[in-house]
Amino acid sequence: MVSAVLKSPSESAPKRSFRQQMHLAREDAIVSAVNRLLAEKGFESMTVDEVAAEVGIAKASLYKHFPSKEDLAAAAMVRVMQRAQAFLDGLDTKRAPLDLLREVARWTMEVQLAGEMPSLPSENSSLRAALTTNKAYVDGLMDVSDRLGAWITAAQASGGLNAALPPIAVLYTLYARACDPVLGFLKGSGQYSNEQIIEMVLSTCFDGLKAR
Amino acid sequence: MVSAVLKSPSESAPKRSFRQQMHLAREDAIVSAVNRLLAEKGFESMTVDEVAAEVGIAKASLYKHFPSKEDLAAAAMVRVMQRAQAFLDGLDTKRAPLDLLREVARWTMEVQLAGEMPSLPSENSSLRAALTTNKAYVDGLMDVSDRLGAWITAAQASGGLNAALPPIAVLYTLYARACDPVLGFLKGSGQYSNEQIIEMVLSTCFDGLKAR
């Protein structure tokens, strides 16, 4: 059999690995394009034709990699979640919990300003349903939530964070920074740099609008 | 001329007024349906067929009232803006500016929780373009922004509001409360009443996450 010959260790193993790498590289390019388009226009406005055009392949080829538009978008959401987990891994957990939470909020805003934060689907979106049944996404979200939750309760116990707020309210408030329209508004005003915008929103988020 | 006869004061004036009232009532029903659907699923996911079904008239009839889907949605946005202006009109301007701003934020959240706040269009939406050329909307937005802006600078001058924040950042932060996903998140958790949700988000907005 030809396939048996090709699978001989001396030549097929590297060759199959090479093909797998190409395959993964292609899929990564697809997911990157989807991620950018999701950030730019959202799930509903993004078309599969646009994705194919951006990647530079035929639309039918996309469907060899991902069975539907929802799976395409879910792959991008999973990758963002993995990026978040990698960012958390890189944090020095010996720092004060409040500082860690601030760094997380800063990171989500940097990603958003870089045009790489997919806008989360509205509650009735078909993407929402696809995500709730996506184990990689749900597991990643739970992992991130657990880690942030621990820092939140620690920061509340040490008096840095307002202990009157339910931890889940704090968690959601931080998540919301990833899709805060204020960043786009301020960017659109053309008066501030990305750094200034992030500092302002961090200030309103942690210190509030009122004078201290 | 027939038209001259029909315009005689004795019979045509009341009849035309009646028809106009019916016309306005119908259009109000249309705009209400559009408003609700925009709040529920956003501009892209809302279909004109749904609107027609919700109003209970044929789709072609809709297009006799509004020339396009964008105009349909713009009418709903204009009406929300008018509701906002009416709310501002009803406020007691002798109160402290900071309290007035808090009342405005509260109102936007109440409207959102009532399912009557159209989610604002993403930056690339065709609705965005339609809104920027809609005089009623742009004028309303400028009026609201001017009034809030005056209260913001007054609150900063009196020391109630953080004077280090540019007024435009404060304004955008307040606007963002109208589409804050945190409300939906907390609502979805099923643990809190609408009043509790609003109080929590008002607290994070004005007092910040950090302990005071």
Place this chain on the structure above:
DNA sequence: GTCTATAAATAGATAGAC
């Protein structure tokens, strides 16, 4: 102005050759 019926355009998804 309201309706039914249909046009025209677009989007998600697939067939089948290579």
Place this chain on the structure above:
DNA sequence: GTCTATCTATTTATAGAC
């Protein structure tokens, strides 16, 4: 796996009778 070409369903918008 990639391509071209096509299918099927949906969606915005209109035609034309009443």
